[in-house]
Amino acid sequence: MRRTVFVGDVHGCLAELSDLLDRVALVEGDAVCFVGDLVARGPDSKGVVACARRLGARAALGNHDARVVDGWRAAQRGERELRLGSEHGRVLRDLDEGELAWLAALPRWLDVPEHAARVVHAGVLPGVPIEQQPPDLLLKLRSIAADGRALTDDSGTLWGALYTGPPHIVFGHHARARLQLHAWATGLDTGCVYGGELTALVLADGSEVPPLESRRDALVSVHARRQYYSPS
Numbered sequence: 272m273r274r275t276v277f278v279g280d281v282h283g284c285l286a287e288l289s290d291l292l293d294r295v296a297l298v299e300g301d302a303v304c305f306v307g308d309l310v311a312r313g314p315d316s317k318g319v320v321a322c323a324r325r326l327g328a329r330a331a332l333g334n335h336d337a338r339v340v341d342g343w344r345a346a347q348r349g350e351r352e353l354r355l356g357s358e359h360g361r362v363l364r365d366l367d368e369g370e371l372a373w374l375a376a377l378p379r380w381l382d383v384p385e386h387a388a389r390v391v392h393a394g395v396l397p398g399v400p401i402e403q404q405p406p407d408l409l410l411k412l413r414s415i416a417a418d419g420r421a422l423t424d425d426s427g428t429l430w431g432a433l434y435t436g437p438p439h440i441v442f443g444h445h446a447r448a449r450l451q452l453h454a455w456a457t458g459l460d461t462g463c464v465y466g467g468e469l470t471a472l473v474l475a476d477g478s479e480v481p482p483l484e485s486r487r488d489a490l491v492s493v494h495a496r497r498q499y500y501s502p503s
Contacts (some may be wrong), residue, residue, distance in 0.1 A: 275302045277472040279459030280333065280443040282360075282500070283313025288322060289468040290493040295473055304383065305460055306443035307333025307392030307410075310362045310374070311432075312500040313464045317365045324373055332377040333392040333443065334410040340364050340375045365368060379409045387437055387479045393444035394456075396421055396429040413445050431456035439480040441472060452486055466498030
């Protein structure tokens with residue numbers, strides 16, 4: 272039976288991605304969908320992008336992916352004012368034109384109707400149609416202030432706790448909060464690049480995201496082989 276494997280933030284951790292795909296026993300016909308941030312901070316961003324392309328995977332654009340793409344596009348225009356940090360600059364140098372073009376083509380959200388799900392990297396403002404979401408917040412949102420302001424830090428209420436679907440949102444980005452299980456949202460960033468885990472949500476063909484009481488049964492995780500990046 273065909274499955275969809277939703278994968279949390281990989282951040283260049285190719286070995287752990289391989290471990291995870293082995294753990295879920297990925298077979299021909301299964302679909303893979305990444306929540307974004309395939310690149311940067313880990314040891315092999317190029318290998319992760321190559322793996323995703325080889326699998327024919329779908330992915331939402333992450334904020335680290337977008338930073339690399341911004342640098343690439345600036346270079347194509349002959350601009351020099353966009354200065355990348357060492358991590359993103361290294362990824363930009365490592366990826367070839369085809370890989371960068373693939374990364375640049377990633378959408379800010381993607382719908383997976385067979386599972387009544389939507390994938391974004393960071394989150395959505397509750398009650399706002401997806402077409403009206405501020406594009407930058409799809410890459411950076413973390414919480415909502417008491418007065419309704421969107422926040423890119425942890426000082427408010429987790430947006431997923433306030434969101435009511437449908438669709439169910441599968442997302443990443445917020446490694447500090449680790450696994451997030453909300454009624455209508457599932458956060459898969461369990462901090463692999465920081466020495467945590469790489470996590471996937473695995474759904475059988477046509478099945479929706481399980482309710483809270485049984486959702487953990489649909490999750491598969493592997494431990495990071497080591498800590499590759501120390502958060503500030």
